[in-house]
Amino acid sequence: MHRTTRSRLNTIRSRRSLMKAAVLRTLAEPFVVEDLDFHPPAADRVLVRTHATPFCSTDCTNWAGNFGKVPPVILGHASIGEIVEIGSQVRGFAIGQRVLVPGTPECGTCFYCAAGRPDQCSELFDNPSGYPIVATDSNGETIRASGNVGGYAEMMNISANQIFELATDLPSDVLSLMGCGITTGLGSVFNAAKVQPGESVAVVGCGHLGLWVVQAAKLAGAEQIFAIDPNSERRALALKLGATSAVDPDAEDAVAVVKDNTGGRGADHAIEAAGPAASQVLAVALARRAGTVVLNGVKALGTTVELVQTTIAVQGRTIISTQNGNVRMWRDVPRYVRMLEQGLLDPEPIITGRYRLDQINDALVASRDLRDLSGLLVF
Known part of the structure; x- marks a missing residue:
């Protein structure tokens, strides 16, 4: 193997291996922050290094076991980050590109996408295999990503149908709200x-x-x-x-x-x-x-x-x-981004806390006790 190619592959492997994630091991028990070995992307998927993920109040419900999540699982259903590896069949994206990872994919081909309702995309709602397996822990146990995202982690393994380019200089912490709260x-x-x-x-x-x-x-x-x-x-x-x-x-x-x-x-x-x-x-x-x-x-x-x-x-x-506000991501997100750029929307009063990943249980309590509106995990 050519030395340059080998070096590039080693760099990619180092980007994805042993990344930290907050894993819900037991319902209604504190998240466990641990190192996971993230799997390489399948042909139609990408690896995204996380920049920021809101701790959504919905995940208080998920954490408590009231919405059907099955541990071990990584919660966090909307995020933003940077592409670090691309599957062989993915087109239109590049390594280093910043992308939004919202709570809803748009496959473009299922019944609901074809009917103009991608908010009901079958890739999210009609998957008999459940949420995707994205990583393996130190004991060899596989870990799934809630909502096909798993944003409470340093790395995300994401379908190419669930990433969207963001052509803006706005900061990632603000843009992370675009995947759930703003769009909804x-x-x-x-x-x-x-x-x-x-x-x-x-x-x-x-x-x-x-x-x-x-x-x-x-x-x-x-x-x-x-x-x-x-x-x-x-x-x-x-x-x-x-x-x-x-x-x-x-x-x-x-x-x-x-x-x-x-x-x-x-x-x-x-x-x-x-x-x-x-x-x-x-x-x-x-x-x-x-x-x-x-x-x-x-x-x-x-x-x-x-x-x-x-x-x-x-x-x-x-x-x-x-x-998710019945949005069409490719149509609506650019418009909503322009509203933020023009100062028509004010995110700052809604961002009421910023947390490191190892502080996720503090973010949970602040959300559950209604002290936070949107607490952000910032990586």
Whole structure:
């Protein structure tokens, strides 16, 4: 073998071997940060060295065992990083390129992608083999990557259908939010609700997702934006980011407040960004007849939502289920990046903590206790 070729191969191997990852070994027990041997990429995959990964509140649910994750597994379903190795069949990407790794792939060929709904791509939802095996631990046990990503690690082994080029100089910590929070929040407003200038929007839940919804509703030209959350700090931040009213649902009748300020009708759009079933019931009640309800949250597998029949049968509401804001990554991400570049979106109040990988259990607690909006693991 030519010396230059051998040197390059050795460099690639050193980039991927024995990289640290936070592994969920036991449900509801602390993450274990350990060295893993990451597998070389298959023909249609790439290795990405992680730059930053948000600790999403969804992973508090995953960590607790309420959403079907099977240990040992690496959580973290959206990230950003730099390509360090490319499978033989991958085209259009290069080593050293910075890419977004969102929570949803776009294979472009499955039924859902062909139907214009890549947010439901079969590569994520219809994989009978489960999440991909990406690494091996010191005992030879294989480790899978949650959501096909596994962003709580120094390295990710990713399908080429789940990486997207980012043509911007914005920092990686901010751009890491693009793979989940920003896309879901903005997509809920622009793609699902299709909010128009002068309309009213009620936002149920003002965590990181709800605050992106508030900002997007303002950009869409909503005249009234009701921020509904029991947490006073989050209500105050929602007002700062564009909400016109803030409602404490523990102290006030949120439905009455919204109706009193919309001519007795209710909001044109109610967007749920909280998770519990009660928040989705509230969202339906907040929307006017023939209004739109957008539902985002999940709290546990098997949770049911009980609704008054007339609110969904004869009053003309459109109830929309969303996943990652129903985005089309190649279309929507460049637009959302431009909004960040132009200062139309403000990420800084939403980034409330930065952590090293070995501090991931601190990030977990801060998210679980509602002290963080978006805590970032920065590598």
